[in-house]
Structure formats: structure tokens, C-alpha cells
Amino acid sequence: MNYYGVKAIYLFELARTWRTLLQSIASPVLTTALYFVVFGSAIGGHMGDIEGVSYGAFIVPGLIMLMVLTESTSNASFGIYMPKFSGTIYEILSAPISAFEIVLGYVGAAATKSLIIGLIILVTARLFVDFSIAHPLWMLGFLFLTALAFSLLGFIIGICADGFERLQIVPAMVVMPLAFLGGTFYSITMLPPLWQKLVLFNPVVYLVSGFRWSFYGTADVPVTISLAMISVFLVICLAIVCWIFKTGYRVRS
Amino acid sequence: MQPVIAVEGLTKVYASGFEALRGVDLSIHKGEIFALLGPNGAGKTTLISIICGIVNPGDGRVLANGWDVVKDYRRARASIGLVPQELSVNMFETVWAAVKFSRGLFGKPANDAYLEKLLRDLSLYDKKDTKIMALSGGMKRRVLIAKALAHEPEILFLDEPTAGVDVELRRDMWTMIRALREQGVTIILTTHYIEEAEEMADRIGVIHQGEIILVDGKQNLMNQLGRKQLSVQLTAPLDALPERLTRYQLSLSDDGYQLVYHYDTQNQAAIAPLLRDLEALSLDYSDLHTNQSSLEDIFVSLVEERRA
Ligand SMILES: Nc1ncnc2c1ncn2[C@@H]1O[C@H](COP(=O)(O)OP(=O)(O)OP(=O)(O)O)[C@@H](O)[C@H]1O
Numbered sequence: 001m002n003y004y005g006v007k008a009i010y011l012f013e014l015a016r017t018w019r020t021l022l023q024s025i026a027s028p029v030l031t032t033a034l035y036f037v038v039f040g041s042a043i044g045g046h047m048g049d050i051e052g053v054s055y056g057a058f059i060v061p062g063l064i065m066l067m068v069l070t071e072s073t074s075n076a077s078f079g080i081y082m083p084k085f086s087g088t089i090y091e092i093l094s095a096p097i098s099a100f101e102i103v104l105g106y107v108g109a110a111a112t113k114s115l116i117i118g119l120i121i122l123v124t125a126r127l128f129v130d131f132s133i134a135h136p137l138w139m140l141g142f143l144f145l146t147a148l149a150f151s152l153l154g155f156i157i158g159i160c161a162d163g164f165e166r167l168q169i170v171p172a173m174v175v176m177p178l179a180f181l182g183g184t185f186y187s188i189t190m191l192p193p194l195w196q197k198l199v200l201f202n203p204v205v206y207l208v209s210g211f212r213w214s215f216y217g218t219a220d221v222p223v224t225i226s227l228a229m230i231s232v233f234l235v236i237c238l239a240i241v242c243w244i245f246k247t248g249y250r251v252r253s
Numbered sequence: 254m255q256p257v258i259a260v261e262g263l264t265k266v267y268a269s270g271f272e273a274l275r276g277v278d279l280s281i282h283k284g285e286i287f288a289l290l291g292p293n294g295a296g297k298t299t300l301i302s303i304i305c306g307i308v309n310p311g312d313g314r315v316l317a318n319g320w321d322v323v324k325d326y327r328r329a330r331a332s333i334g335l336v337p338q339e340l341s342v343n344m345f346e347t348v349w350a351a352v353k354f355s356r357g358l359f360g361k362p363a364n365d366a367y368l369e370k371l372l373r374d375l376s377l378y379d380k381k382d383t384k385i386m387a388l389s390g391g392m393k394r395r396v397l398i399a400k401a402l403a404h405e406p407e408i409l410f411l412d413e414p415t416a417g418v419d420v421e422l423r424r425d426m427w428t429m430i431r432a433l434r435e436q437g438v439t440i441i442l443t444t445h446y447i448e449e450a451e452e453m454a455d456r457i458g459v460i461h462q463g464e465i466i467l468v469d470g471k472q473n474l475m476n477q478l479g480r481k482q483l484s485v486q487l488t489a490p491l492d493a494l495p496e497r498l499t500r501y502q503l504s505l506s507d508d509g510y511q512l513v514y515h516y517d518t519q520n521q522a523a524i525a526p527l528l529r530d531l532e533a534l535s536l537d538y539s540d541l542h543t544n545q546s547s548l549e550d551i552f553v554s555l556v557e558e559r560r561a
């Protein structure tokens with residue numbers, strides 16, 4: 001195990017966050033604050049409670065998930081795409097470091113960063129609305145697994161992308177819509193019956209539902225299923241990453 | 254003695270179907286400076302990239318310090334440093350962060366004293382807190398060298414270290430490379446320039462179209478490669494070569510106005526006797542020029558020689 005190598009990549013990636021502190025952390029926080037002003041205060045004031053939780057508090061877990069999903073994907077994809085684009089990846093490829101260790105460094109750093117963002121948003125949200133967390137450890141667990149899974153997804157996107165446009169396309173065209181339709185701002189029980197069935201194909205539904213359960217103890221789908229789904233997603237991403245390194249796909253010519 | 258790098262029957266076909274290496278065999282001895290000489294597209298970078306683990310090999314195998322670069326990549330790569338052809342370096346980092354990163358990446362614990370000495374040797378220490386984008390091209394290249402040396406490798410690959418570098422820096426580079434050799438580092442460099450290979454290397458390998466066509470000690474090779482031609486533009490045409498000039502390797506152009514003389518750059522007294530003879534024969538000339546056979550010409554003739 002090349003411990004120093006993993007540490008070097010991990011710290012390098014986190015240092016990139018510090019260098020771009022404003023856009024890394026301030027902008028998601030600002031976005032969240034805007035969501036709270038619009039949805040929480042302006043619209044939420046006209047909405048009744050959902051499953052006994054005020055609308056402002058109801059959207060907190062969904063918002064955090066939304067941010068963690070998008071941040072994980074974009075950070076991890078950018079982190080590995082940049083060295084590929086600038087050519088500095090030669091150094092990583094020529095180093096005595098295994099594929100697993102490379103992934104650990106990059107994905108670990110991206111996941112850490114979105115975890116931090118998630119927690120900052122949690123604190124920010126507390127300034128706007130009153131809420132409590134029923135199962136704090138589960139909450140952290142869901143947050144961690146989600147950050148990890150979507151950082152892996154981002155890593156895969158970054159490796160496969162062959163241009164900056166491609167880098168944006170999956171986060172903008174897939175992750176964002178799925179996150180919005182995944183029950184971020186509503187409970188899926190509020191949907192017409194047919195849609196209630198359809199949304200079950202959206203993996204984000206399980207994440208948001210499980211995460212919301214850790215806050216308020218109510219969920220759209222059983223929490224064990226949420227956990228199973230996120231594990232499956234994680235394993236699929238891991239398998240793709242393994243395959244990429246085994247074949248050298250888009251990494252080694 | 255076991256070679257530090259052993260390449261055996263190495264081939265490489267890129268995904269595009271292009272055959273970049275066609276059965277390369279090469280041994281690098283410990284402690285030598287080896288120059289890989291070849292024209293654009295010969296396969297120099299491909300060969301180096303395979304040894305360093307950046308490009309997947311085709312058939313054949315490569316051992317570094319006795320370790321297979323694919324199966325035992327950790328042990329093989331730990332002893333290798335690479336300075337790439339392109340100036341690929343993260344522009345937003347400081348010099349210090351860059352070398353520290355490289356050392357860690359190669360699995361070595363931090364050693365600030367070593368890195369400080371390294372940067373001093375490369376005259377980079379006063380720039381250590383400068384962002385790399387604010388450095389000149391020559392300094393960036395030295396940063397790449399510092400990164401390659403940060404983990405104290407025994408084998409250093411330099412892919413065209415003097416491309417785009419001015420004369421003074423080129424001299425510095427050569428001095429530095431020799432100093433590294435003194436410390437026991439084995440050095441493999443690539444170049445387009447015969448003069449550079451001649452000046453620097455203990456042994457030279459010539460690569461052309463994915464094949465090593467010659468590996469030799471410097472002296473032997475220079476004798477084969479170091480040929481030039483002198484063209485003499487006469488003021489009056491000659492019908493035939495005068496008797497007195499037949500002992501030179503001369504050819505006369507069809508119109509009789511131009512004499513072409515092939516000679517060896519190693520031979521110090523090649524031109525003067527010819528000019529004295531022209532003087533003695535009262536042959537006047539309006540122009541003289543010399544040119545070196547291009548590397549491409551030389552490679553082609555070497556390939557033909559080998560096929561013959
Ligand atoms: N990734 C790639 N895919 C397809 N062909 C490639 C790839 N990389 C290099 N080649 C081809 O392989 C051949 C050898 O390239 P290489 O870079 O090894 O040459 P070189 O000797 O380093 O040349 P130069 O002196 O210009 O640096 C070239 O014809 C090049 O076009």
C-alpha cells in the first residue's frame with residue numbers, strides 16, 4: 001500500500017478546494033440560502049405541513065442531498081479530468097501506485113469536500129428553519145455513502161469525458177433532473193398513483209427518502225431498501241472503475 | 254552484469270492501428286548516459302512511456318532493475334523518474350508544493366532537507382513559493398526535472414530535455430546531467446540532434462520507424478554518422494575531374510560548374526588540402542557551402558545498410 005501516494009493525491013485535491021475556496025464552498029451555501037428564501041419562506045408559508053413537518057424543515061434533507069449529489073459528481077469529475085486534460089496525469093500513471101489507491105485519493109478527497117459542504121448547508125439551514133435530527137448517526141452514514149457513490153460516478157465521468165462539454169453533460173442532463181424529481185421538494189406520496197410507481201426507478205428517491213427518515217423518522221420507501229439501493233449503486237460504480245483500470249480505457253493508450 | 258533496463262521484443266500497436274514499435278530489444282547499463290536518437294515519430298516517446306507505465310505495452314517485456322514493469326510495477330516504478338517531453342505541470346501550484354507532491358506520490362516520506370538541496374542544485378530554491386505559471390519556460394522544465402528527482406530515483410528518463418531551451422540553459426542542463434551520473438544515476442535521454450547525443454552520451458541508440466537500427470558506443474557511431482558535404486561553385490565549367498583531384502571523393506555536376514565533396518567531420522584536415530589543390534590548378538570558385546546530411550538521410554541510409 002502506497003500510503004504516502006494516496007495522501008499526496010488526497011491533500012493535493014483538498015488544496016485545490018482551498019485555492020478556490022469561494023466557488024467551492026461559498027457558492028453552494030449561497031444557492032441553498034436562495035432555495036430557503038424562495039421555497040422555504042416565500043412558498044413554504046402557503047404550504048401546509050407534510051407528514052407533520054413544516055414545509056421549510058421538510059425540504060432540508062432534500063436540499064442537502066441535492067447539493068451533495070451535484071457537488072460530488074462535479075468535483076470528482078473535474079478532479080480527474082484536469083490532469084488528463086493538462087497532461088499532468090503522466091506523473092500519476094508513472095508512479096508506484098495502484099488503481100485502487102488512485103481512486104482512494106481522488107474519490108476520497110471529492111467525498112470529503114462534499115461532506116463538508118453538506119454539513120455547512122445543514123448549519124446554514126438551521127439559521128432559516130427549526131428542525132431536529134432523529135437519527136444523527138444514520139444521517140451521517142447516508143451522507144457519507146451518498147458522497148462516496150456520487151464521487152465515484154463523477155470519477156467515471158471525468159475519465160470518460162473527452163471535452164469540457166462532456167464533463168458538464170451528465171451532471172446537468174442526468175444528475176440534476178434525477179435529483180429534482182427525486183422528492184427533494186415534495187413527498188412522492190403527493191404524486192398521482194402512476195407517477196408514484198415511475199419514480200421508483202429514480203435512484204435518488206431512495207437516497208432522499210432514507211436521508212429524510214434519519215431526520216424526521218418518516219420515509220417514502222422503507223429505510224432498509226434505501227440502504228440496499230445506495231449500496232447497489234456504490235457497487236456498480238466500483239465495478240465500472242475497476243473495469244476502467246483493468247482495461248486502461250481512456251487512461252493508458 | 255544485469256542491465257538496469259532490459260527491453261525484450263517489445264511491440265506496440267496503438268488503438269488507431271498504428272505500429273509504433275516493432276520488436277525493440279535494448280539493454281541499458283547501470284550508471285551510463287544513453288541517448289536515444291531518432292527523427293519525429295520514430296517511437297522514442299512511446300518506448301519511454303511503456304517503460305515508465307504511461308502506455309500499455311504490446312508483446313514482449315520490459316524489466317527495470319530486474320522487475321517486470323507490468324507485473325511488479327510498484328518495485329519497477331519506484332526507482333524510475335521521468336521528465337516528459339511536454340511541459341505538463343500544474344500551473345496553479347507553487348514549486349515547493351509540486352516537488353513535495355511528487356515525492357509523496359512515489360511513496361517516499363517527506364524529506365524537506367533533500368528537496369531543498371534538490372531545488373538549490375537546480376537554481377530553483379529562490380522560486381520555491383512562486384506559482385509555476387509565473388516561471389519562464391526553462392524554469393518550468395527544471396521544475397519537471399526536480400519533480401522527477403524528488404523521490405531519489407536510480408534511473409532518470411529525459412524526453413527531449415533540451416527542446417526549446419536556449420544555449421546557456423542547454424549547457425547547464427548537460428552539466429546537471431553529468432553531475433547526476435557522477436552520483437550514480439543512470440540516465441536515458443532522447444534527442445533529435447546528433448551533436449547533442451555526441452556531446453552527452455556514453456552510448457547511443459538510433460531508433461527509426463519503431464525499430465532500433467543501431468546501438469553503439471559513441472565513437473563508432475560518430476564515424477558512421479558524422480558525414481558532411483562541401484559544394485564548390487566553379488566560375489568556369491570543367492569537362493572532367495582533373496587528375497590531381499581524383500584522390501578525393503568528388504563528384505562533378507552535369508553542367509561542370511559544381512564540385513561536391515563528401516568528407517568526414519571527424520577528420521580535421523579534410524577541406525584544406527582540397528582547397529590548396531584547387532588553388533594549384535588555378536580553378537576559381539564563386540561560392541562554397543557545406544551541409545550536413547540530414548538525420549533523416551542518415552537514418553534512411555542506415556536502414557538500407559541494415560537491409561542490404
Ligand atoms: N496515442 C497514440 N495513438 C496513436 N498513435 C500514436 C499515439 N501516440 C503516438 N502515436 C504515433 O506513434 C508514432 C511514434 O510516436 P512517438 O511519440 O513515440 O515518437 P517520437 O519518437 O517521440 O517523436 P518526437 O521526436 O516527435 O517526439 C508516431 O507516428 C505517432 O503518431
Ligand SMILES: [Mg+2]
Binds near residue numbers: 297298299338
Ligand atoms: Mg517524443
